Amino acid sequence: EVQLVQSGAEVKQPGATVRISCNISGYTFTDSYIHWVQQAPGKGLEWMGFVDPEDSRSVYAENFQGRVTITADTSTDTVYMQVNSLGSDDTAVYFCATGLTIPQGGYWGQGTLVTVSS
Amino acid sequence: DVVMTQSPLSLPVTLGQPASISCRSSQSLVYSDGDSYLSWFQQRPGQSPRRLIYKVSNRDSGVPDRFSGSGSGTDFTLKISRVEAEDVGLYYCMQGTHWPLTFGGGTKVEIK
Numbered sequence: 001e002v003q004l005v006q007s008g009a010e011v012k013q014p015g016a017t018v019r020i021s022c023n024i025s026g027y028t029f030t031d032s033y034i035h036w037v038q039q040a041p042g043k044g045l046e047w048m049g050f051v052d053p054e055d056s057r058s059v060y061a062e063n064f065q066g067r068v069t070i071t072a073d074t075s076t077d078t079v080y081m082q083v084n085s086l087g088s089d090d091t092a093v094y095f096c097a098t099g100l101t102i103p104q105g106g107y108w109g110q111g112t113l114v115t116v117s118s
Numbered sequence: 119d120v121v122m123t124q125s126p127l128s129l130p131v132t133l134g135q136p137a138s139i140s141c142r143s144s145q146s147l148v149y150s151d152g153d154s155y156l157s158w159f160q161q162r163p164g165q166s167p168r169r170l171i172y173k174v175s176n177r178d179s180g181v182p183d184r185f186s187g188s189g190s191g192t193d194f195t196l197k198i199s200r201v202e203a204e205d206v207g208l209y210y211c212m213q214g215t216h217w218p219l220t221f222g223g224g225t226k227v228e229i230k
Contacts, residue, residue, distance in 0.1 A: 035219070037167075045159075045167065045210055047219040061218040095166055101155045101214030106169030106178055 002026040004096055004109035011115045012086050019082045020112045022096030027107065029077040030054045032099030036070060036081045039111075040092040048094075051079060086116045120145050120213050124222035130230045137198040139225045141211035146191050148215070155214035158187055158196045161224075162207040171196065203229060 007021040022034065033050040040046075049060035053072040060068055069082045079096055094112050099105020121144040131137045147154040158171040169178050171187035174194060184199040198205055206229060211222040 044208075044224045045212075045221040047212075047221065059217065097167075100169070100212065100219060101157060101172060103172060103176065106157070106172060108166040108168065111166050 002098070002107045004098065004107055006094075006096060006109040006112045009113040009115070011117065013118055014087055014116055016086050016116075017082060017084045018086060018090075018114050019080055020094055020096075020114070022079045022081070022109050024077045024079070024098065027098060029072075029074060032102055032105045034070075034072065034079045035097045035100050036068075037095045037097060038092045039095065040089070043092075048081070053079070083114075086114075088116050090114060091116045119218060120147075120216045120220050122211055122213055122220050122222035124209075124211060124225050126225060127223070128226045128228065130228050131198075131201045132230050133203065134200050137201050137205075137227060139196045139209055139211075139227075141189075141194045141196070141222050143192045143194075143213055145216065147194075147213050148191065154190065156187075156189065156194050157212045157214065158185075159210045159212060160205075160207055161210065162204075165207075167210065198227075201227070201229070 003025045005023045010018050012018050030053045035050040036048040038046045048064045051058045051070040051072045058070045067084050071080045096109040098107045123142045125140045154174050156174045159167040161167045170181050175187045186197050188195050208224045210224050
């Protein structure tokens, strides 16, 4: 069974940094890109970027470029997503997902709520 | 960026009746390999999204056959042949042909 298990909820102050993890099991880690998707409260889904675990290449959406870093650790089959300089509009649930467009992908983590508040 | 426009925003449906959601892209989703990378996702209340359909019409494993996807170019449709209570939730289309990946705004399916 494929499982994507994300780290727990976080509360951060404005200007802080948050790092979320996503551990993948039951799936060949290097089989596909691992994506991150943001869902603000009551809003839709926004793609943030992906990492290719095979070569550690990352690609980011323009809205997140420069402030988000996605990395992969092949020794633990874990992907990390770090967001710097948090602001109130970063309050959201963040999801990791495998290979959003390919047949063998489409799996999602349970989501991690990040609350930015002073 | 490719804009994905879904309609309707809200879809009240009677149990056992069909439902249809439209998704239009601002550019053709045909990739150089001939495939169109259009997926559909279901998000039940309080849950993570779940992929139902990939490459326009391919159902993911475990997805009931009452869900079907169709379309080409810039116009795509998700159909539910007979709506069941467990189908309540938000439905999103997503294009994966062009970077960045983009999602539609979502359609809320509810029972009348």
